Amino acid sequence: MQSSSSSTASSSTPPRYAFIDFMDVGSTMTLSQELANLTEDAGQELEAEGNVLFGSIQGLIVGLRYYTGAVNKGEMVSLVREPHNPYDRNAVMVANVYGSQVGHIKKELAAAMAYIMDNKLARVEGIVPYGEKNKFSMPVILTFWGKEENREVVNNLMIGFGFNLDFRGGSSQTSLGRDLLGLSTKLSAIPLSAEELKNAFDKLFDDLMEDKTKEMEPAEAVCTPLLSHQKQALSWMSSRENSNDLPPFWEENKGLYFNVLTNFAVKKRPEKVLGGILADDMGLGKTLTTIALIVSNFHNGKPLPLEKCKGPSMPSAKRKQATSKEKGVDSEESQESMGLSPLKRLHDDTVRENGPQKKTKTTKKKSANTKKVVLLDDVEFAAALECSSSQVVPSKKCVKKSSVPSEISAGSVARATLIVCPLSVLSNWLDQFEQHIRTDVTVKVYLYYGSERNRSVSLLSEQDVVLTTYNVLSSDFGNKASSPLHNVKWLRVVLDEGHVVRNPNALQSKAVLELQSERRWILSGTPIQNSLKDLFMLLSFLKLKPFDVKEWWSRIIQRPVTMGDRVGLKNLQALVKGITLRRTKNSKVGGRTLVQLPERRVFVQYVTLSGMEREKYERVKGEGKNIVGRYFQEGTFMANYADVLTILMRLRQCCCHPSLVGNYTAADVPGTPSELRERLIQKITLVLNSGSDEECAICLDSLRQPVITYCAHVFCRPCICEVIRSEKEQAKCPLCRAQIKTKELVEYPGEQAETRSDTGENWRSSSKALALMSNLLKLRNEDPTVKSMVVSQFTGFLDVLEVALREYGFSFTRLDGSLIQRARAKAIEDFQDSTPGSPTIMLLSLKAGGVGLNLTAASQVFVMDPAWNPAAEDQCVDRCHRLGQSRDVVITKFIVKDSVEENMVKIQKKKQELVDKAFGVKNSQDAKQARIDDIRALMEL
DNA sequence: ACCGCCGGGTGCC
DNA sequence: ACCGCCGGGTGCC
Structure with missing residues (x-):
């Protein structure tokens, strides 16, 4: 069994936001996902999104009398290939919305569709225009969807079998066209603008509480008095569980149950949906x-x-x-x-x-x-x-x-x-x-x-x-x-x-x-x-x-x-x-807000690097610029993305404390397997500690049991093993299509392997650390009971700060990904304790702890370094600015002047403006270019 | 299926 | 009688 400890880090960080998504704050994709999309055919199923309509054709569903699946006029049907059908390996089965088989596509047409469907050149969807009462066969309008580049070949294939894809239905102006697309003709054919859509989307979950204001008292066993809105929730949840109502979109009519969305009708009452x-x-x-x-x-x-x-x-x-x-x-x-x-x-x-x-x-x-x-x-x-x-x-x-x-x-x-x-x-x-x-x-x-x-x-x-x-x-x-x-x-x-x-x-x-x-x-x-x-x-x-x-x-x-x-x-x-x-x-x-949270204010403090720090920063920047510049020239930028991230990370570390930056290794050439292995371990460690909360490109979730392939891409072990299992010897990396094998996966050795920076005895201060200390000292003078959260993406920097805190006699606790659950809980407990002498400072790594974390004891938050995704910072702040917080919350963000940090903030702002304005998803080419542009800006290239 | 298709019966008008 | 035609049997893939 997988050890429970190996999963602590990732599971405790629900990927509420895509942390690394610095190019595209607020958009849907993380870096890994985008990489997966940039790489052709990342093994993803053919998604409906991004597909265009090739055309449509009328066909025939036959063999109705052998099956029970009913279809109503205008109802959608699903087409499923049956490659193992004993009578015809081209068979295409037709099923209705509720999964019952309706019949088969007539064999001549099925023969034409089989190759197209099997090779995912197009997705085929069906809708029955009429003839729903037919006994033996019924017509079906088939629509073909796929990537633009496959349009031609699909058309030609169909012609080869004597079928002509008709494009008339494609213009969604006609009512037939709109029906085929599953769009409505009834209300309005004017599509929503992107802005309207975004608005509607944002409001989708807003305040869904009208007519849900009935209250219910809990059973006696509950000793905490419920607030009014909680009693409403209880009442609503109970009614959802006890309800005899039909599920959404079902109506009863003369003993028949009718789904108004799909036109489906059944005699049997549809199953209740209890919950929500x-x-x-x-x-x-x-x-x-x-x-x-x-x-x-x-x-x-x-x-x-x-x-x-x-x-x-x-x-x-x-x-x-x-x-x-x-x-x-x-x-x-x-x-x-x-x-x-x-x-x-x-x-x-x-x-x-x-x-x-x-x-x-x-x-x-x-x-x-x-x-x-x-x-x-x-x-x-x-x-x-x-x-x-x-x-x-x-x-x-x-x-x-x-x-x-x-x-x-x-x-x-x-x-x-x-x-x-x-x-x-x-x-x-x-x-x-x-x-x-x-x-x-x-x-x-x-x-x-x-x-x-x-x-x-x-x-x-x-x-x-x-x-x-x-x-x-x-x-x-x-x-x-x-x-x-x-x-x-x-x-x-x-x-x-x-x-x-x-x-x-x-x-x-x-x-x-x-x-x-x-x-x-x-x-x-x-x-x-x-x-x-x-x-x-x-x-x-x-x-x-x-x-x-x-x-x-x-x-x-x-x-x-x-x-x-x-x-x-x-x-x-x-x-x-x-x-x-x-x-x-x-x-x-009743006219009053449910909870009144104290105010929260955000301040930015600019930090100027000392002469020595600046010198080191410029040196690291120079080296990085050379390397990234070379990648640009060679056109190998995306291929070396991990290295670019590393370089940026080093720069960011430089802004925090010069000693965080180790020797530069990205230019090393991989040699013998053991050297390669070491290099890979180094790389996966960097990726996992870069504060980017990389996600697995297969499950798109936070990494679980992370492993790195020989081609230097990181996945969850179960995910990548599944890929290898299903593709056997042909298995290729979903990100770069290099050959992969199970035995060539290199494990992440764990956070212990992280090289502790040479702090301790050799403690030297840094401008940023000093800026923090002066804030903390001032706070302690003003009110010794005030508690602070100190957040950084670099655990190494937290190490440095620990030394400084000890020096100045602060009592603190620390929470980062390396703590097992027990220690984690202890750290939180200690910090939340309000008795005198309890720790007043919580050192927190940005990626540690989850959404549910409650750190309301803190009313001061120090964000030591900017995150790629400001949402991650907000989330962190929310850990103390939540119900139970009694003081106003003050957030202080440190930004080093004339540095990558300042550039990051600029880009964040620009992104945020873009996101605020439009809702549309840009195409991957644009996203890629934007990403490259941003890195140019960050590196001042 | 009020079809198409198959194959056996049949054979001037 | 190596055809046409008739009419019964039959019927998804």
Whole structure:
């Protein structure tokens, strides 16, 4: 099994924004993705986007009488090649929107289409114009879509078989044309302008709360009083789960159910979609609301039946602690705590946000101790507890002893809720269950995490809540041995920070889609990260038919909308509105905003380099300019992109502290395999530590178990192995098409391998470090209780700052990618602690920590170096500027004058203006040129 | 399928 | 009777 520690770094950084995307701030693509697109045929499936219409032709669907799939007039059908059909290897099967086979394309036409489809020269889509009642065959209009460069060859191929692609339908002016494109004729044929589209798109998720203002009180088990907007959310979520309404776009008419979008009609009532998207802004209490939902809305709208605790009030938190302590006594496994540490530490946590009834550490500890004694006396009860709230129990014991006396536990009725979340918010969930559930009832929360996790399906099914991470889920799913989580019939599955699953090709997406559940929820503050496409994955998870199938999503929603079709947009809006609740920090309830956040102000401080620093900077810049200039001349710029990034990184490091910059190695020539290997390790380390949050070009997600190929491209190990497995000996690098082999993949040795810069004894200051220190000293003089976050992209710079902080007697903690979860949680806990003497400074690496991170103790933020993507900075700042922050937040950004940093800021501004103005996606050639131009500007070439 | 196609029966008008 | 024509059997790929 993959070790859980190897995945900590990446999983804790949900790729909320494409960090490295410095050329194109705010656009949808990251560097890797763009590289993948620049390289022809990166193994991606033929996407509908970017395809043009070649033409259309009328064909015939035959063999209707052998199949049950019905089609209505005007309904879309899907065409699927059947290369293994025993009667005709050219066979093309026709299916309706709901996946039932309708028939086949008549063989002569199928013969012409087969080659085109197999070689992906064109995508063929069908729509039935009439004849829906025919018994034996029906006509179908086939439209051919593909890349412009394939138009000719497709046309000629069709002519060769005696078919002429008719282009009349192509002009979307005619009503037939618009029908073929899946566009509407009814409302308006005037397409939306790019501006209107962007506006509409931005507003898609805005304040979807009209008629969602009914409030509901949570079950008694919830001890935290819910705010008004949380009660509204609870009411809405419950009604979504209990609703008997038809799914969006379905209407009932004389015993028939009719989908108004697809024209599909069935006798059987379509399956309900129970659940939806809770897209409230961060800090509005999605977690609390979800907890309230879990305990308040079991079957038939009744609360979840919970065990009452025996004896006098005994907070659940204490019980857990007692159990795990006791466990330590009688168990041989002492390392088990590795994966489970977040739980342990959470017991000592002080109450964070939203906590009207504060518990204090001391009372907790005390009663925990008393409890322990009691527990030892009551073996039966202890066993029960182990099954429920403790995660650290060896499996056999648990399975045997688990005797949950509840009538529901029998298994016929789904009981458990599965919560999947990024590692970084795991402990937050545990915290919040403790904090918000009354102490005299037990909600059985099982943490399915760590190597000792209990894989018993029946045990998991008996829980109230099972908590796990996306990584655990997908690694279980990937290891062919049956995945326990996929064999449980869940009552409810909740995807926390659900936007992290957005690439439908990634393993974790597949793992998530395969879960069996009655109800499904997505929690996400940013349901759409980049583009409309992100929504597809969410609908897919919610099983909102037919949009859970890519083809229908594209044809019915995505393409019409991106082509500016008003009805398409209207449908999209209706779709989103029907399943989403979103309130923002600015939403109003009864005329008042939901939460009032303190102000935040941003200052930029310019730093001037000292003579020595300037000298070194200019030297590094000179070397870099030479090399990059040569790449330009040779036209090998894109091929050497990694090196260019490295050079830029060195310059940026120079701005922070001269000692961060090591010797320059990019010009080295790879020699023997061992030298090559070393060089590759060096390169992958650089890439991963460059602060760019590189994404894997295959899954487009943050790198998981990163490996580097001999051709020096970095991917997730599972992703690239899958490519090699499927392409066998022919396997080529998705980015440069070089041959690749599994045994030639070089692993990332981990952050430890990072060469610590020569700070320590040789500590010398830097202008930027001094600028920071003077700010911090001034703050300490003014108010010693003020806490600050110090953010840098370079862990080496944080090392330097540590020395300086010690020198001046500051107490600080540090959070970066190298910390395992336990240390991470400890660092946050220490920092959030408000008792005197607690650390006042948090050193934070930009890429560490996740969206869920709560650092509200800080009211000062120092951004030491500019990020390529300013959104990353904003995100970082949001960690303290969120609900629970009581002071005004001041952000100070340091920028070195006359340096790459200043240029970066200029480019950021320019990009931001462009993004603000237009919504359109520029073509890859332009993007490439823009990228090159920007690097010229950065390097002053 | 109120078609097309196949293949057996049949054979002036 | 090596054809045409008739009419029954039959029918996706």
